[in-house]
Amino acid sequence: MTSQDTAHAAPPLDPHGAASSRRPGWDAIREAVRTSAVFLLLAGLLVVFAFAQPAFLTVGNLMSILQGVSVVAIIGAGVTVTLAIGGFDLSVGAVAASSVMAASYAMIVLGLDATETVLLVIAFGALVGLFNALLIVRLGVPDLLATLSTMFLLTGLQLIPTAGRSISAGLILPDGTTATGRVDPAFLLIGRSSLWGTIPVPVVLMAAFAVVLFVLTEKTRFGRVLFATGGNEIAARLAGANTARIKIIAYGLSGALASVGGIIVAARVGRGDVSSGASLLMDSVAASLIGFAVLGLRRPNVFGTIIGAVFVGVLLNGLTMLNAPYYTQDFIKGAVLVGALALTYGVARNRA
Template sequence: MTDNPVQVPSRKGTIPFREGVGGPVTVSEIVRRGAVFFLLAALGVIFTVAQPAFININNLMSILQAVSVVAIIGAGVTITLAIDGFDLSVGAVAASSVMAASYAMIVLGFGAAETVLLVLAFGTLVGLLNALLIVRLKVPDLLATLSTMFLLTGLQLIPTAGRSISPGLILPNGSTATGKVDPLFLMIGRSSLFGVVPLAVILMLVVAVILHVLTERTRLGRLLYATGGNEAATRLAGANVARLKTMAYVLSAMLASLGGIIVAARVGRGDVSSGASLLMDSVAAALIGFAVLGLRRPNVLGTIVGAVFVGVLLNGLTMLNSPYYTQDFIKGAVLVGALALTYGVSRNR
């Protein structure tokens, strides 16, 4: 018996709950499912031939460490995409978390554990705020999270009058901050397991596994996708749609805060420009995930692969001394190619 994907109507088109596994596998099907992996392998070969140091284990770990924050934040975005929503505030949440973590230690004198708990609680509150606007007040998700983004972008600058946070910071009231960044906190962004695998990469893998199991192997995950496919039908089936949406936005903001914690631990200070590119990069990773294995729906595994794809591309271009002003164009061209292979081949089947 053929196992065909169930197509669920959505404002973004149709979302397949399951890919078909029956019937003959055609060349076009293989291309559609493996487009991103084929391009990733091709990039690896090209960069290795041009610059043999690319394939060095230290460089590969450096790539994974560089994309870990984007992958973690992108995983949160993926959860909101699963419910047919969207979270534009993740970059601002991550940037605010960097500032909050630095402020807690350098100005308030908090330790590593207290700081991590405080920042994760901050992310939870932002997620609840987004959920309040979207679920209770019925504000469209793009408008609600855009408003939150602007709110946080301005709020993070107020406690320090727009200055970055580092030891010896002169506060607006004229006093000097006497605290410092806890060395245990710095280990989150700078330490490695056995001196090889960065702790940030391990955190990325843990998040990926937990969310993959949650979304693909549990009833809760099926309800999340069902909410995105047909909210009214999911509600009639007895699911608490409001609670599901709230959970999605809280998870998204919490993961953005976790990403901010890793950035703060890596740089050791609160940089006001630290989250400038995180929104676009994490959204790009989540959207590339649609093309992974030809699923054509948000999925955590695809988001992680998308983040690695972008990281490999940028790292290779940097090693080849590609001018910085061409990198965004090349990245966009390759991404368009991956998506065109996935959707174009599928349409022509």
């Protein structure tokens, strides 16, 4: 090729084969939108709701929102851990609901105190998680089928000890006797008390679990092996990782965190309500999946799950304060969530 030919050669192509004519400034805007889509929508919701209803941005209401999403965030964090290994725990809602019943049964029927009840219920949740791991790791049952089966098992099991009745003081048991216990007042403090009269205890628990799990999954070797197992289990195993043990720990954590969520619900309502936990599965999964869009990570992450839970809580609280009809709230929630995910993934696709 001559120097003249070189002078008239086509402009260099970018890595994707297109002429390098894209403006760097536009690329920066796309990237900013991709990484902050959820935060932009969240800020937009705050502005709209605050303008429409000034009481929305009061400290009391914001604390109420955080208290309301604390259970979903904690359970969602457990789901996030199972997503990180390439699994999916569908039993968390049933574990939480069963934990509500188990906590109330332990105090009202068995006469246990708050400490004994909390330890028993968390152990119950961890055992359910280990049961899921047994089905998945040892027996080779696909995770969705295994955890779905456990969900149905627990949904029925929680009703048997009381013949389908809710648990409260004076409960008449199936054998005709009357339970003589009561809910320990110290247990109720978990769901009803506040620190310094402002910050609800469930919010403190949510923050504590979020920090611990964030450090565990993002800053430790365990976290790196966790994501490696989810990314390519065979490669992780060949590299020396004990992927079976990682899965067992992940499902055990998910079950234990779901039981913590159930404990908070039980401490808040003060009884074992058979309808408790009906929506916890879907809300927790939604928070976990929204987490994929936070900061444009496009992978499970605990920080994103917490933001996702807050996002959903802000949306539902604002709609409630604006007296939006209950039958439209799920549609509006779905539309906003689709928008957040579309901004994250659509911009990333166009960028590629």
